[in-house]
Amino acid sequence: MSVSVRIPTILRTYTSGAAEVSGDGGTLREVLQKLDVDYPGIGGRILDETGKIRRFVNVYVGEEDVRFTEGLDTPTPGGSQISVIPAVAGG
Amino acid sequence: MALSDAPQFGPATALSCRECGTLYDLGPIFACSECFGPLEVAYDFGDVRREDIESGPTNIWRYRALLPVPENVATKPNLQPGWTKLIKADNLAAELGLRSLHVKDDSGNPTHSFKDRVVSIALEAARAFGFHTLSCSSTGNLAGAVGAAAARAGLDSCVFIPANLEEAKITMAAVYGGRLVAIDGTYDEVNRFCSELIGDELGEKWGFVNVNLRPFYAEGSKTLAYEIAEQLGWRLPDQIVIPVASGSQLTKVDKGFRELIKLGLVEDRPYRIFGAQAEGCSPVSAAYKAGHDVVQPVRPNTIAKSLAIGNPADGPYVLDIARRTGGAVEDVDDREVVEAIRLLARTEGVFAETAGGVTVGVLRKLVRNGALDPDAETVVLNTGDGLKTLDAVAAEARPTAVIRPSLEAFRTAFAN
Numbered sequence: 271m272s273v274s275v276r277i278p279t280i281l282r283t284y285t286s287g288a289a290e291v292s293g294d295g296g297t298l299r300e301v302l303q304k305l306d307v308d309y310p311g312i313g314g315r316i317l318d319e320t321g322k323i324r325r326f327v328n329v330y331v332g333e334e335d336v337r338f339t340e341g342l343d344t345p346t347p348g349g350s351q352i353s354v355i356p357a358v359a360g361g
Numbered sequence: 362m363a364l365s366d367a368p369q370f371g372p373a374t375a376l377s378c379r380e381c382g383t384l385y386d387l388g389p390i391f392a393c394s395e396c397f398g399p400l401e402v403a404y405d406f407g408d409v410r411r412e413d414i415e416s417g418p419t420n421i422w423r424y425r426a427l428l429p430v431p432e433n434v435a436t437k438p439n440l441q442p443g444w445t446k447l448i449k450a451d452n453l454a455a456e457l458g459l460r461s462l463h464v465k466d467d468s469g470n471p472t473h474s475f476k477d478r479v480v481s482i483a484l485e486a487a488r489a490f491g492f493h494t495l496s497c498s499s500t501g502n503l504a505g506a507v508g509a510a511a512a513r514a515g516l517d518s519c520v521f522i523p524a525n526l527e528e529a530k531i532t533m534a535a536v537y538g539g540r541l542v543a544i545d546g547t548y549d550e551v552n553r554f555c556s557e558l559i560g561d562e563l564g565e566k567w568g569f570v571n572v573n574l575r576p577f578y579a580e581g582s583k584t585l586a587y588e589i590a591e592q593l594g595w596r597l598p599d600q601i602v603i604p605v606a607s608g609s610q611l612t613k614v615d616k617g618f619r620e621l622i623k624l625g626l627v628e629d630r631p632y633r634i635f636g637a638q639a640e641g642c643s644p645v646s647a648a649y650k651a652g653h654d655v656v657q658p659v660r661p662n663t664i665a666k667s668l669a670i671g672n673p674a675d676g677p678y679v680l681d682i683a684r685r686t687g688g689a690v691e692d693v694d695d696r697e698v699v700e701a702i703r704l705l706a707r708t709e710g711v712f713a714e715t716a717g718g719v720t721v722g723v724l725r726k727l728v729r730n731g732a733l734d735p736d737a738e739t740v741v742l743n744t745g746d747g748l749k750t751l752d753a754v755a756a757e758a759r760p761t762a763v764i765r766p767s768l769e770a771f772r773t774a775f776a777n
Contacts, residue, residue: 276557278560279559279560280392280393280397281394283394315394315395315397324396324397325655325677326380326396326397326398326399327397328672330553333550335549335658335672337657337672338658338660353553353557355553355557356391356392356397356556357392357399357674
């Protein structure tokens with residue numbers, strides 16, 4: 271399934287500066303695996319050594335934070351918008 | 362933007378990743394490009410003496426030698442926050458069964474919340490980086506603090522809030538003349554929006570105090586720790602109760618205490634830090650109780666809107682600190698928040714906003730369940746003014762009687 275992935279500023283060195291790239295996969299896990307094939311090394315910045323989403327990064331499929339849904343198993347139907355965003359604080 | 366040698370940042374030398382330790386030049390960046398960990402300010406303090414601090418101004422700039430600000434910061438146009446009252450709360454202590462209790466009342470800041478402390482540090486960073494617009498995502502208090510600071514400094518401002526905030530906070534955010542944008546969503550959604558705006562050309566030359574200036578901004582909360590210690594006679598309290606929204610304030614109060622110990626400004630003795638949340642937004646408290654070291658985000662539903670951050674970025678550090686110091690993280694429901702607001706007002710004449718109700722409510726709960734030592738020196742924070750969250754108590758805080766202006770009517774009304 272073709273999806274689009276928004277890339278945060280600090281990872282754009284992997285995407286030649288592109289803020290948005292296209293991806294592919296039926297789940298978030300597959301999309302991130304494919305992303306790492308297209309942009310080698312980027313996957314290790316989003317996932318830690320054990321394969322979990324790093325604790326200071328938030329990933330959204332559409333409007334939903336995937337920690338509210340099925341995490342890496344969250345489905346990514348065609349046309350999904352995926353956003354990778356560093357956690358920030360303050361209120 | 363390499364500004365490591367610039368004098369604008371006083372004793373600050375670099376930004377350092379709190380997770381992996383990677384060092385970066387001082388700049389408007391906030392996340393580690395290696396691991397996404399939060400960046401914080403690293404310093405070379407040199408010798409800092411009590412006398413130099415004590416002879417400084419009666420605001421946070423007395424601690425400028427411990428902050429990422431220029432030497433002449435006190436002469437610049439800013440809100441000069443801090444040096445708020447540390448109230449010896451004997452009445453509340455007696456009611457709760459504590460031997461010694463102080464309330465650090467940060468409603469006394471220029472825009473009536475602790476946010477003036479953090480914004481003032483971010484403002485100096487914004488000036489140093491040449492930003493023309495000051496911005497933030499806010500649960501209310503911050504928006505007002507940013508608007509006021511920008512007005513004083515002569516910068517533009519554009520602040521973002523969830524649309525469902527308390528009326529008083531919307532008014533305070535708007536009155537300073539900058540742009541106020543209400544977003545139809547939760548704080549976490551506003552925060553996400555700002556993170557995306559920052560990578561876009563629309564956000565060019567904007568200083569988001571709690572996003573790209575966050576490493577500087579967050580340091581402002583250390584001044585709470587410095588003031589409490591100095592006001593106690595250069596002594597650390599045994600135990601302290603701090604509200605937890607993003608967790609940044611609690612994390613930085615701990616950092617401030619440790620710096621004071623390291624610099625020899627206070628005696629090195631153990632202290633315990635307790636975090637306070639509202640039950641309707643208690644992801645950190647839930648993680649603490651479950652023994653987890655990461656925080657599962659929640660959708661907030663509480664009257665304590667200034668603490669309604671469902672995805673707290675510094676949550677993991679709050680857990681680390683509570684466990685390291687022998688503290689805890691606890692929560693109270695909205696009814697207890699209202700009771701605590703009234704308790705503090707009735708016993709000490711301090712009218713707290715809902716966040717203060719959360720800390721006082723949690724203080725009471727921790728005394729009752731034995732987590733707090735009733736004989737130990739205790740401090741509780743009130744971080745904002747009750748006038749900002751009138752709705753919380755408006756239904757209960759009503760006239761005792763409404764009478765005609767006659768002695769007879771008064772006598773009748775109070776006959777019993």
